[in-house]
Amino acid sequence: xxxxxxxxxxxxxxxxxxxxxxxxxxxxxxxxxxxxxxxxxxxxxxxxxxxxxxxxxxxxxxxxxxxxxxxxxxxxxxxxxxxxxxxxxxxxxxxxxxxxxxxxxxxxxxxxxx
Amino acid sequence: xxxxxxxxxxxxxxxxxxxxxxxxxxxxxxxxxxxxxxxxxxxxxxxxxxxxxxxxxxxxxxxxxxxxxxxxxxxxxxxxxxxxxxxxxxxxxxxxxxxxxxxxxxxxxxxxxxx
Numbered sequence: 001x002x003x004x005x006x007x008x009x010x011x012x013x014x015x016x017x018x019x020x021x022x023x024x025x026x027x028x029x030x031x032x033x034x035x036x037x038x039x040x041x042x043x044x045x046x047x048x049x050x051x052x053x054x055x056x057x058x059x060x061x062x063x064x065x066x067x068x069x070x071x072x073x074x075x076x077x078x079x080x081x082x083x084x085x086x087x088x089x090x091x092x093x094x095x096x097x098x099x100x101x102x103x104x105x106x107x108x109x110x111x112x113x114x
Numbered sequence: 115x116x117x118x119x120x121x122x123x124x125x126x127x128x129x130x131x132x133x134x135x136x137x138x139x140x141x142x143x144x145x146x147x148x149x150x151x152x153x154x155x156x157x158x159x160x161x162x163x164x165x166x167x168x169x170x171x172x173x174x175x176x177x178x179x180x181x182x183x184x185x186x187x188x189x190x191x192x193x194x195x196x197x198x199x200x201x202x203x204x205x206x207x208x209x210x211x212x213x214x215x216x217x218x219x220x221x222x223x224x225x226x227x228x229x
Contacts, residue, residue: 004157033216040123042204042221043158050214058216090157096215100146100165100208103217105157 003027006091006106012114013078013085021076021109023091030096032074033103036060037088046089049074050096078111086113116141116209118188120220127195128228135190135223137205146208147188148217149179151201158204164188175199195227 004025013019025032031050035043045058049068063082068074074093078085088110094103118139127133139145146165150158162173169181179190190203205220 006157031215035219040221043219045216045218048214048216056214088155092158092217100163102148102160102163104160105150107157108155110155 004091004093004104004106006089006109008109009107011109011111013111014114016080018077018079019111021078021089021091021111023074023076023106024072025074025091025093025104025106026072027093027104028071029093029104030071031094032068033092034058034064034066034074034076035090035092037090037108043090046076085111087111115211116145116207116218118147118205118207118218118220120203120205120223122223123221124224124226126226126228129197130194133192133195133199133225133227135203135205135225137188137190137220139186139188139205139207141207145181145188147179147181148206148208149173149177149188149190150204150206151175152204152222153201161190161203195225197227197229200225200227 007022033048034046044060047066049055065077090108091106092103095101148163149161152158162171164181172178202222204222206217209218
């Protein structure tokens, strides 16, 4: 089955640690996205990538980094510079060549700082 | 910039009654509008989209949405609510800048359907 896989489902981070969230898709989509979800704030865009080896900052990129070395993979690193990383993180993908196609989402990773 | 607004944090409806979840949009050019649903601790699932054509769009699980250009609205509707429809609903609009496209989401509306 085609889809997006995020791992792990739950992640605990100590203060000062960097952690990496995995996102893999087998939909052959060029575009991939990372969103952060906090209660009452909807989804906010962290980073997005339209093609391999290229990515753009979203609205809340500070304290995060990404890479796009393969079409299928778009990992997100939450660095120690992110002051309030506890949130639900969602990865998504869609076709790059069309405005009218829907995005597909992974099941999310819940990150908690302990 | 393109944006959407969901004016209600929560909507309560009794099972069997019709439901409406509101969304208004602000866009330049043609709007590409979407509705997604999220169950607890899960990702978002696509429900339906408006691109062009008929103002009444039908989607998954019996949901439909009405596009109203004069009121800049894209309300989600269902004729008869089920308890299993209880979830968080997001309206979204596609934005494109400098050749890069992304989805911009509203803040979400929690739908609670009581038995």
